[in-house]
Amino acid sequence: MIALTVPGWGEVRVAHLVLDYNGTLAADGTLLPGVAPRLEAIHRLGVSLHIVTADTNGTAAQQCAALPVELLVREGGAVAREKAALVERLGPGETAAVGNGRNDVDMLRAAGLSLAVIGDEGAFSGALLAAHVVCRNIAEALDLLLLPHRLKASLRG
Template sequence: MFTINIPGFGKIEADHLVLDYNGTLAQDGQLLDGVKERLQHLSEDIKIHVITADTFGSVKKALNGLPLSIVSIPPGNQGQAKKEYVESLRKEKVIAMGNGRNDVAMLQTARIGIAIMMKEGTSSQALMQADITSSHICDALDLLLHPLRLTATLRD
C-alpha cells in the first residue's frame, strides 16, 4: 500500500495504480525508457494495472515480465470502461495516470488523478480533471517513489 498524509488534501492510502498505455507509458506503442524500472520498483508497494485498447498491438510484449495486470478494453466508450474499472477497485484506493479524452473520467474518479503531457499531447479535459499534471511519465512515477514531491504539489 502507498500511504501519505498531505496537509489540506488528506490521507492517501492507495492499493492500486491504474495507467493508460499509449501516450502515457508508451509513444507510438513503444514503452518509454525508464518506465520498466520504475514500474518494477513501484510494484513492491502497490498493485499496478495497465488499461488499454492496445491501439498498436504491442502492450503485452512491451510489459512482458513485469508484475502488473493488463486490462484490455474494446474500442468505443473507453472512458466509461476506465471509470468503471477504477470504481471496481474502490476509487478512493486508486491513483490513476493518463493523457487522453478517454482518461478524463478515470482521472476524476481516482483518489489522485495525474495527467501526463508528452509528445502525443494531453486532452484539455484531462488536464482540468487531474489533481496534478506531469510533463513525463517518469516524473509522474517518481512522485510515488518520492512521495514528499506529492506533498509539495498538493498541500494546502
Template structure:
C-alpha cells in the same frame, strides 16, 4: 500500500495504480526508457494495472517484464470502461494516470488523478480532470516513489 499525509487535505492511501498505455506509458506503442524499472519498483508496494485500447497492438509484449496486470478494453473509446475499472478497484485508494479524452472519467473518479504530457500531448479535459499534471511519465511515477514530491504539490 502507499500513504501520503498531505497538509490541509488529509491522508491519501494508494493501493492501486491504473495506467493508460499509449500516450502515457508509451509513445507510438513503445514504452519510454526507465518506465519498466519504476513500474516494477512501484509493484513492490501496490498493485499495478495497465488498461488500454492497445491502438498499436503492442501492450502485452511491451509489458511482458513488468509486474502488472494488463487489460485490453472491449469498447472504444473506453472512457466508461476505464472509469468502471477504477471504481471496482476502489476509486478512493487508486491513482490513475492518463493523457487522453478517454482517460477523463478515470482521472475524475480516482483518489489521485495524474495527467501525463508525453509525445502525444494531452487532451485539455484530462488536464482539467487531474489532481496533478506532469511533463512525462517518469515524473509521474516519481510522485509515488518519492512521496515528498506529491505532498509538496498537493498541500494547501
C-alpha cells in the same frame, strides 16, 4: 501501499494504480525508457498495477509481458468506461490513475489521486482539468509515487 498525510488535503493512500498505455507509458507503442523499473519499484511497495488500453499500436501485451501488471485491452468506446469502472471496483479512495487522453477523463475524475501526463502525444485538455496533478512526462508522474514528498509539496494547501 503508499500512504502520506498532506496538510490541507488529508490522507493519500495508494493501493492500486490504473494506467493508460499509449501516450502515457508508451510512445508509438513502445514502452518509454525508465518506465519498467519505476513500475517494478511501485509494485514492490505493495501497489497493484493495472493497465487499461485500446492498444492502438497492438504492442501492449508484448511490451508489458515482463512487468508485474494486469493488462486489459478493450476496443474503441469501451475503453473509457472500463477505465473508470476499474477504478470504482478497486476503490477510488485507494486508487491512483495516470493518463493523458480523452478516454482517460472519467478514470481521472473517479480516482482518489489522479495524475495527467503531457508526453509525445500531448494531452487532452479535459484530462489536464480532471487531474489533481499534471506532469511533463510519465517518469515525473511515477516518481511522485516513489518520492511522495514531491506529491505532498504539490497537493498541500
